[in-house]
Amino acid sequence: MKFPWDKKYLHWGVTAFLVIVASILFFFCLLRFDALEDIAIMVLGILQPILYGLTIAYLLTPVMNFFERYIQKWVQKISKKQKVTTIQKISRSISILITMLLMLLLISALISMIIPQLIKSINGLAADFPDYINQLNLWINSHLDNNPQFTRIFNEIVNKFTQNYEKWWDNLQPAFNSFLAGLTTGVKGVFNAVKNILIGLIVSIYVMFSKETFAAQSKKIVYALLEITHANQFISMARHTHKVFSSFIVGKLIDSFIIGIICFIGMSIFQMPQPLLISVIIGVTNVIPFFGPLIGAIPTAFIILLIKPSSCLYFVIFILVLQQFDGNILGPKILGEATGLSSFWVIFSILVSGGLFGFAGMVIGVPFFAVIYGSIKLLITNSLQKKQLPTKTKDYRSLSHIDTTDKSVIHFDDK
Secondary structure, eight states: OOOOOOHHHHHHHHHHHHHHHHHHHHHHHHHTHHHHHHHHHHHHHHTHHHHHHHHHHHHHHHHHHHHHHHHHHHHHHHOTTSOHHHHHHHHHHHHHHHHHHHHHHHHHHHHHHTHHHHHHHHHHHHHTHHHHHHHHHHHHHHHOTTOHHHHHHHHHHHHHHHHHHHHHHHTHHHHHHHHHHTHHHHHHHHHHHHHHHHHHHHHHHHHHHTHHHHHHHHHHHHHHHSOHHHHHHHHHHHHHHHHHHHHHHHHHHHHHHHHHHHHHHHHHHTTOSOHHHHHHHHHHHTTSTTTHHHHHHHHHHHHHHHHOGGGHHHHHHHHHHHHHHIIIIIHHHHHTTSSOOOHHHHHHHHHHHHHHHHHHHHHHHHHHHHHHHHHHHHHHHHHHHHTTOOOOGGGGSSEEEEOSSOTTOEEEOOO
8 A cells, every 4th residue: 555645745844854954064064163164274275286277277268269269270271181170179289388388488587577676675675674764763853853842752762663673683583593493394385385386287288278178068067957047047147257257357467567567667757766666566456456556555655755755755646646547547448347346345345355365355356246246136137027127226216115006106205
């Protein structure tokens, strides 16, 4: 005799069971958060070369595509009898080789040109730091002769700071000895980083060579696991995410590079100290949207104040002008509407992602939040369209309520 199964109750029973299991797992994760965090760090450490490879491949794929468009035409002219797949493989291989050589050449040029100058600037700044303090003290005294009481207080502060700095400099030797004692650990860390980067380069070559295959396999999995409608929406969202991230990252790198060059040229024209060091700092921090120029301006202005106090005010004015040029002219021209976020949501995304993930979060927080914002906006628009309601925000500014019997009748607030 068969037991009469009631599908309705079976459905609710399975649902209740899954909810209970999910609740237990959730509270287990909360209670064992430290252990899970250690496991996550260990897994990320193991997958680090793969993540490096995926990141490198993602950044270099546009460059490879650029070369491949021209190389494929050239290969087709030379080897007309070859199969299409063979021509594509040859073109892809040459494009990857040129892209990798170009990347290595660019990195080598930056290291050979910029790094030695940066090290020289930093060492010179550290060695002459006491002299800069004395110059700053003399400069302030010359401008505060009419206020002897304030000058005396300031001299006490500067002398105390100088004494502490000299004590710190005297204690540098023991600290250096401790550093030598832990040099083995540092060398091991550097070796692991270099190893991960080299493996990442190899992984990136495989990813770029077979990117169409990986994309096809990903789509195959999505359509196998989801319904066709949901799979189409997922793939559309993935394409939108790629568009936002690629447009923002490439555009922001180009924008920051141009700002760094303009800063170097401007500082050289006005004969300000340490133009290369300060321009690199300004260019790197400019990668962070909105707050980047301010973050870079604070330490660089302090450096100039120590070396040449009379140029500090001019430098601050120059950075403010450069920031306005970047925010109102250069940035919009390069980035366009890559994110579609208002200024408020840009600040919100930077603060939240920066607090959670540090510098990396501040860099990728804006495009990441733009994807979430766009997805939520799309869901809200689709829901309103199904209910045959207005989708534009301006239609809700003075809205009081919508008639439940006739949705076309909209009541507005009395003003």
